[in-house]
Amino acid sequence: MDLDLRKLRYFVAVAERLHFGQAALALHVTQPALSRQVRQLERDLGVELFNRASRNVTLTDAGEHFLDDARALLAAGQAVQDRVRRIAAGEHTMTVGFMLGTDVAAAVNVFSARHPNVPLELIRLRWWNQKRPLLDRTVDIGFVRLPIDAEGLKVLPLYRERLSVVLPSDHPLAGEPAIGITALAGESILRYADATPDWAAVWNAEPPPDDTQPPRGPAFHDMEELLGYIRAGRGVVLIPDPVAALFPRPDIAYVPVTDVPPGRVALAWDDTRHSSLVTDFVEAARSTLKLAE
Structure with missing residues (x-):
């Protein structure tokens, strides 16, 4: 439909x-x-x-x-229309997608210094639709979190992020400096709504080391819903530390998990695009961010 x-x-x-x-x-x-x-x-x-x-x-x-x-969807549709009109009028623009908490500032600043006359727009990406805006030209290039279906895309890994578990502040583990994933055995795991199986495997640490099936908690669509479920004691979930830093709360604890692979941030763009602005943005990111090995 x-x-x-x-x-x-x-x-x-x-x-x-x-x-x-x-x-x-x-x-x-x-x-x-x-x-x-x-x-x-x-x-x-x-x-x-x-x-x-x-x-x-x-x-x-x-x-x-x-x-x-x-x-x-309406905002994205309007953005595409505005972009097409600007291109038709001969005005070059750069639209950069980003996931919440990704480190976009340095690359954006370097790119804008090199292209002071090119308007640059930022558009929020979500875990369930990171790829679509790249292929439908809503954004020229995006800071994405892996995994992502790379078919039709060029993907440049950038850096890694430590993961922490989100807990209510009165949880028995809330005061720990760090924990292992097995400490969460038996906890209900909140689910990223509409996530692909590959995404859930990384961000929900599925399957756990002991191959048990933890109780499935509710699915959330954004940080507001996530924090609401955490405060209500409905489950726990892993998130990147840069996202946790954006939401400090006295009733929420973020505890590092030491034995899960770190999250990975990458740049991604349409493999069929031949744009000097995209190339320059990639170089700006390379020059400002320590690339993951």
């Missing part, structure tokens, strides 16, 4: 106002036409996005989650 961006725009307008009439006015369409398009989107997805049982319109659980994704 191909998602229609117009239907997404209609859905977001209603979801943000929780009123079909107000959304129709904002979109300059009739309310019946708007309602038909939203109903068709629900049929396309096979889920109901709104509760319409009362005079008040509310989002279903599926609608709540879909709203964030719809906003991201």
